[in-house]
Amino acid sequence: MIINYIPILLVIAAAAGFxxxxxxxxxxxxxxSPNKEKxxxxxxxxxxxxxxxxRVSVKYYLVAMFFIIFDLEVxxxxxxxxxxxxxxNQYGISVxxxxxxxxxxxxxGYLYVYKKGGFKWD
Amino acid sequence: xxxxxxxVITLIKILIVFTLLLLTVSYLVYFxxxxxxxxxxxxxxxxxxxxxxxxxxxxxGKLLLKEDIVPVNAxxxxxxxxxxIALFVAFTTFAVIPIGPDIKLFGYNIQLVAADVNIGILYxxxxxxxxxxxxxxxxxxxxxxxxxxxxxxxxxxxxxxEISMGFSVAGVLLLAGSLRPYDIVYSQSGWLWNAVIQxxxxxxxxxxxxxxxxxxxxxxxxxxxxxxxxxxxxYSSMKFASFFLAEYANMIxxxxxxxxxxxxxxxxxxxxxxxxxxxxVVAIQILTFIFKLAFILFFFMWxxxxxxxxxxxxxxxxxxxxxxxxxxxxxxxVAIVVMYIKP
Numbered sequence: 001m002i003i004n005y006i007p008i009l010l011v012i013a014a015a016a017g018f019x020x021x022x023x024x025x026x027x028x029x030x031x032x033s034p035n036k037e038k039x040x041x042x043x044x045x046x047x048x049x050x051x052x053x054x055r056v057s058v059k060y061y062l063v064a065m066f067f068i069i070f071d072l073e074v075x076x077x078x079x080x081x082x083x084x085x086x087x088x089n090q091y092g093i094s095v096x097x098x099x100x101x102x103x104x105x106x107x108x109g110y111l112y113v114y115k116k117g118g119f120k121w122d
Numbered sequence: 123x124x125x126x127x128x129x130v131i132t133l134i135k136i137l138i139v140f141t142l143l144l145l146t147v148s149y150l151v152y153f154x155x156x157x158x159x160x161x162x163x164x165x166x167x168x169x170x171x172x173x174x175x176x177x178x179x180x181x182x183g184k185l186l187l188k189e190d191i192v193p194v195n196a197x198x199x200x201x202x203x204x205x206x207i208a209l210f211v212a213f214t215t216f217a218v219i220p221i222g223p224d225i226k227l228f229g230y231n232i233q234l235v236a237a238d239v240n241i242g243i244l245y246x247x248x249x250x251x252x253x254x255x256x257x258x259x260x261x262x263x264x265x266x267x268x269x270x271x272x273x274x275x276x277x278x279x280x281x282x283x284e285i286s287m288g289f290s291v292a293g294v295l296l297l298a299g300s301l302r303p304y305d306i307v308y309s310q311s312g313w314l315w316n317a318v319i320q321x322x323x324x325x326x327x328x329x330x331x332x333x334x335x336x337x338x339x340x341x342x343x344x345x346x347x348x349x350x351x352x353x354x355x356x357y358s359s360m361k362f363a364s365f366f367l368a369e370y371a372n373m374i375x376x377x378x379x380x381x382x383x384x385x386x387x388x389x390x391x392x393x394x395x396x397x398x399x400x401x402x403v404v405a406i407q408i409l410t411f412i413f414k415l416a417f418i419l420f421f422f423m424w425x426x427x428x429x430x431x432x433x434x435x436x437x438x439x440x441x442x443x444x445x446x447x448x449x450x451x452x453x454x455x456v457a458i459v460v461m462y463i464k465p
Contacts, residue, residue, distance in 0.1 A: 015217075019364070039193050044350070052264075063282060071281075077453070082300060096461060119438070
């Protein structure tokens with residue numbers, strides 16, 4: 001029923017409004033006297049060296065890719081988990097076996113990544 | 123109920139939930155400082171009000187009166203957007219967690235939750251994933267090396283532990299057969315809580331909750347000795363306060379989720395058999411929820427002062443090589459429980 005989602009919309013609107021208000025309030029009461037030193041990047045009192053717009057280690061991209069692959073499996077598991085009791089009463093053990101095969105395939109991929117050194121961090 | 127009644131009741135609930143969350147966060151910070159002090163044999167805040175009880179308000183007042191600094195190297199829009207996202211996520215998530223059974227008030231049947239949706243758990247997982255954006259944006263947009271490293275580390279850590287978290291929750295869904303928080307709580311009445319039936323899932327979820335909230339021993343994103351303040355190094359005034367608030371609100375949400383999913387929500391074992399008045403039963407159940415939540419929050423702080431910080435590779439190894447297989451194992455175990463032990 002769509003009517004059950006009205007509270008969620010209200011909560012989202014209220015939270016967005018509140019968050020915006022809090023962040024906006026940081027400019028309201030404080031003094032505004034910026035100077036060059038104050039606006040420079042913090043680097044423990046030294047003059048900033050280099051930029052941050054540099055390349056990031058490829059390891060992080062790998063982590064992000066693994067996340068997408070394995071988190072997608074979670075998406076497939078959820079509907080099965082929610083309907084499991086009903087399906088088990090209807091079709092018996094095959095419901096469990098089919099998901100087990102899915103998970104084993106997933107684990108094979110996991111083992112492959114493991115063997116290839118995808119989970120080596122230094 | 124017609125649509126206007128729903129809107130009015132929801133607005134009142136939202137007001138109450140937000141106020142409660144804000145107050146709890148303020149006093150959580152206070153208790154964190156007091157417990158830290160106690161753990162380190164110090165006194166802690168004790169000047170503002172009775173034993174320092176007004177300290178949270180003094181802190182907010184101070185932060186309000188601070189100058190709002192946006193560094194020249196920062197990209198302004200994203201820099202401002204990040205704390206908004208952090209706060210938004212923290213305040214929307216709490217809305218679907220029920221803290222007690224239905225109560226009757228002025229002839230209405232009131233649910234003790236701001237929004238009761240049948241996809242509650244999915245909603246929570248979706249929104250907590252958005253929380254990663256706040257930290258990544260903050261780290262990237264600040265234009266500072268410390269922020270960038272903190273932000274990248276944090277996002278890598280959070281997405282790594284989100285997988286084991288997702289699989290642990292799947293175990294709970296198997297038993298409850300529903301995504302609705304109410305059904306999950308009702309599925310574990312009595313003492314057969316999910317923590318008893320699936321201890322592995324409970325532990326993996328608990329550890330992942332620590333990593334998701336960036337708490338010690340997984341607080342690498344803001345490891346002070348090496349990264350200054352981590353992703354919020356370049357934030358000041360209420361923008362800094364937003365991150366602080368969101369962090370503690372996330373702690374409360376994780377605690378409430380642990381209680382709802384694994385510790386039986388508001389259930390008090392054998393309460394129905396005592397033969398108490400209905401209003402007393404409800405009151406005890408709400409207090410039970412609050413007590414469980416308080417204990418989990420105390421546990422968070424206890425761990426903070428008991429376990430040293432992990433190294434980055436240890437943290438990732440734990441997430442990918444221990445938590446992930448364990449949570450899969452838990453899923454298979456729960457399926458077997460559903461099939462053979464619990465009809």
